[in-house]
Amino acid sequence: MTLPGVEGGRLWRRLMEMAEIGATPGGGVDRQALSEEEWHAWRKLIDWAAESGVQPFIDDAGNLFLRLRGEAGGELAPILIGSHLDSQPRGGRFDGVYGVLAAVEVLETLSSQMPKRSRDVIAVAWMNEEGSRFAPGMMGSEAFVGARGLEEIRQVRDATGISVGAALDEQLAAFSDVPRIAPGFAVHAYVEPHIEQGPLLERERLTIGTVTGIQGKRTYRISVLGEQGHAGTQVMRERRDALAVFTRLASLLHEEIGGYDAEVKFTIGWILVEPNAPSVVPERVTFSIDLRHPCNRTLALLGARLVALMKDAASPCAVSVEPLVDAPSNVFDPALQQLIAASAARRGYPSTCLLSAAGHDARHLAKHCPAAMIFIPCRDGVSHAEHEWAEPEHVTAGANVLLDTVVALLTSPEVAGLSNVTANPRSLS
């Protein structure tokens, strides 16, 4: 069964209307997590959904859900689709919000084109995916699947000292008219549409990417400790210059780790030098490492190697390595991937399988239920930037593939091979 499809024009108009909330002078969007801009976006989304009888509810973690009821009521676990509404401080018009609006568009299309539906279908906007105001991101999906406690998340503060807890309470209070639940319920399958944030689909002139998984990531904070000295009087052989050692280490790491193979991504993006004065030999350099690789074995190998390289080459300074994130690469549900690829083929959208280099909420949902992602191309592979752009026909195509995937899930009592990750979670009543 294939429905005619979504209303692409309405979806595009809504994307452009959402982009007015937090619009930046450079044509992008500043709509950070738990901000007033996000409240406005919530309200707009709830109003749009209400036009098709779709009902909102929220959870204590600040996730917004829009529920299209099926005949089985709470007896069958719902299908969950969506992404996030928050943006980077100078973000674009598509990252996150596209997945949410495509999901709502699917609900409305189902409502009008498929009156008889077994399960509930729920659109979701996860809280704080970007992690730009409150770091790290993906807080809402982590809390939903129980990967991180809500109490711990609530302690995190933004640069002005406001805690997630305080901002969240304010937002939830502003939506006291909307029913509220504790985070987490059983989910039949989760599907997230998103712009690719990479150049592959555009380069190959493809419309749809079936995402096979998310590449693994390790992050570290490293500190090189030397000794402060006078740039004019301290002779070179007596120095313990933390910056000289840092640049040697970093140069070595860029070469050995960053050049390991064509798939590795190695980034030192953040540095703190102390005391950071032109005529003072630096005492301490602290820096970040962001290491990603699709293969978990390689990621572990490179992680171990970079620590060993630094320890070996840090003399005459001392080096300390603090591992922060260790997120192995994950593989999305093969049966869901199959549904996505089949939909693209049926509608004549050129497509391919590809790995997501960036992280997404689907990474956490995959611990909870069968999960998958649908990618559409973005111009020059650019995201997290004001000139981020997606073409209207790709926007429509991605929503149609999401629609078809949901329809397939609704019509097959059991999709062959659909994994069931969830260990007995609470049902949504």
Add this chain to the structure above:
Amino acid sequence: MTLPGVEGGRLWRRLMEMAEIGATPGGGVDRQALSEEEWHAWRKLIDWAAESGVQPFIDDAGNLFLRLRGEAGGELAPILIGSHLDSQPRGGRFDGVYGVLAAVEVLETLSSQMPKRSRDVIAVAWMNEEGSRFAPGMMGSEAFVGARGLEEIRQVRDATGISVGAALDEQLAAFSDVPRIAPGFAVHAYVEPHIEQGPLLERERLTIGTVTGIQGKRTYRISVLGEQGHAGTQVMRERRDALAVFTRLASLLHEEIGGYDAEVKFTIGWILVEPNAPSVVPERVTFSIDLRHPCNRTLALLGARLVALMKDAASPCAVSVEPLVDAPSNVFDPALQQLIAASAARRGYPSTCLLSAAGHDARHLAKHCPAAMIFIPCRDGVSHAEHEWAEPEHVTAGANVLLDTVVALLTSPEVAGLSNVTANPRSLS
């Protein structure tokens, strides 16, 4: 003619009393240029000098002078001795203030032990030697010798936006009871006592260093421009990572320039990374280079080489090099050096000749008149730190050598070989 000597106990007590003005919890001093603390230090100094009939005057550049009149009045150019009262934000009890208090001690000793003196002898406290509040430093001596215009200096602002001009006008207004002149007058000779700020004298168990000159210094501001990217999605071969290029360049420079010979000093002390976020490939790295060498030819050669090395190795980024300071090494007046060394020998102080690795106001005075410096040891060679320390016997010895040098200048109508740099400057009336 050798006078009995200074009152070492009084000089030491005054050093410790001055250290109470702007005292820091860690035992050091925070008495930055044109601060209230410096005002207090000025007032105290003027009061102490007045006890021996020494009269203050100031100039428009914020230099404070204390004048012990000689018989010739304004007919013979005065002998100028001193240093500076301002400190680093976490400075010590000796850097600068020692030279000023030793000079005042010499005036008082001359006043009591040598009633007949030909020339005026003037103690000076130069404005803003350190350059920590208003950068760069040595503003008072630069204005005095005409190396830099006062109007240009007055535009410089501190981190809070206050200009040198505004701070200076306030300080000068607070001392409206003190006579004031325009900067610059003819000087017979300038001698500056100072702690070594290096380890040589202490290591060789010497009391006095006759300073032969100040090593040359070049500073640069370098900018490496690449392209911002996503740490998770941008493949390595397509990156123009400004930090990867910076670390490669810096590592190369530390090796090639910093390892050139035993005398070079090469420091990258300051870095600015943009946007400086862990998951963003850095777009731009701006950094400082501080390069010093006693030999001007070597300094010029290394300066040219470092620029060439960077241009050659910057690919795939663009590099721009902005030279800031180009101060060649200078040689102090040989006849004055002779007088200093002879005094040390006569008083039985073990001494040596040495080059100053740090910059001093004497660098600028040497363009204006015969100039020289007297060094005394400091513990572990440490300065610009709260635990900076000099021994009382060395403090006394340095002041005695300054006394003897001034006496020699007063008693010889012409010291053999004393150079006369000044091209007809205005006489002090």
